[in-house]
Amino acid sequence: MKTAVLTDSASYLTPEEAKAMNVTMLPITVIFGEEQFLENVSITSPEFYRRLHEEQQLPSTAQITMHQMQGAFDELSAAGYDEVICINLSSGITTFYENLCAYAPTVTEIKVYPFDSRKASAGEADLVRYAQYLVEQGEHAEEIMPKLLALRETIDLDFIVDNLSHLLRTGRISNTSALLGNLLQMKPMITFDEAGKLVVKGKERTMRRAFAHALADFEAAQAAADYPLQVTVIDGNSPAQSEQWTAKLRELQPDLTVIQSHIGPTLGVHVGEGVMGLLWSRDWRKELEKK
Known part of the structure; x- marks a missing residue:
């Protein structure tokens, strides 16, 4: 087999x-007007975010x-x-x-x-x-x-977006209270619920406060788990912010497995540029090392 x-x-x-x-x-497939692109084949993440800035017609996906x-x-x-x-x-x-x-x-x-x-x-x-x-x-x-x-079942995350306009436009946010996140100077925090739908879980006034909120959520998950967790820092065309968050996590917990990932064209269509997030899950590799 x-x-x-x-x-x-x-x-x-x-x-x-x-x-x-x-x-x-x-x-x-990512679509700009009449043009169709295959993610990471005929359009890269930098090219996508450049076009997101330049194009008047907003993109969609297929x-x-x-x-x-x-x-x-x-x-x-x-x-x-x-x-x-x-x-x-x-x-x-x-x-x-x-x-x-x-x-x-x-x-x-x-x-x-x-x-x-x-x-x-x-x-x-x-x-x-x-x-x-x-x-x-x-x-x-x-x-x-x-x-x-x-x-x-062990995977959870906090995403912080600049605003909810893209998610509202594409219909990918499911709770109607999401509109509250567009208040002046607010950073909406979103996550996946148990059904895999994107929902708003809170909001903060600055990215610094949003990171502190996400970090507290991660540390609470660590305290509740009877297995080791790993964490991934995710960014949407914000590499400098990703490096800062990664460095802070490694400073706070030197033994923690910290990974970096990103949001590319497919998800960028829905969340826009500047998204940051922490995603955590059972560190199955560390468990294997202990066996």
């Missing part, structure tokens, strides 16, 4: 990392089609794979997972296991890394799926 792992570009794995792990990563998925399934089957675990962007902000669940039974050449990350970016990426690690240990999809569910 040969098992493959497939994800989408909203995981923000680098193409080099995906290739090194032998993970198939399909690009989501999810991966089942035709594209079938092409990937055909290639994996031809390479000798018997099954594939598909870990994709949260069903709370796209219908892709629902569509794949409906399509999967029609695929005959390879067994398809859809998995809803209920997250994005680093949360999705760590599920992919964990799945591929388990594959390399000789485990198969039916063994891996419940372990992915268990890891997903």
Whole structure:
């Protein structure tokens, strides 16, 4: 039994990392007017944010089609794979997972296991890394799926956005109280709820206060957990801010696993530029080191 792992570009794995792990990563389409781009293939994150500044017409996205998925399934089957675990962007902000669940039974050449990350970016990426690690240990999809569910339950995050205009425009924010976040000089804080939908959880007046709020949430999660946590600093075209947050976390907790990731075109369409976030989850690598 040969098992493959497939994800989408909203995981923000680098193409080099995906290739090194032998993970198939399909690009989501980003649309500016009449032009369509494949994320990280025909448009990079810097190019996207440049166009976001320059273009009058705001961008949108188009999810991966089942035709594209079938092409990937055909290639994996031809390479000798018997099954594939598909870990994709949260069903709370796209219908892709629902569509794949409906399509999967029609695929005959390879067994398809859809998995809803209920997250994005680093949360999705760590599920992919964990799945591929388990594959390399000789485990198969039916063994891996419940372990992915268990890891997903440990993932939480705080995102801080400059304003909610992009999320309101694209309809990706679900609680109507979100409008309160557009008060003058406020930094809305958002997270994924249990269903994988983006919701507003609070607001702060400055990014410094928002970081302190996110840090307090992370430390509370650490205190409540009976396993080690890792944390990822996520930025939307704010590398200097990411470096500052990363340095502060390492200063406060020298033994903490601190990773850096980013928000690229697909998520940038919905949250805009300048987003910062902390995402934390069970540090499964550290647990393995102790065994």
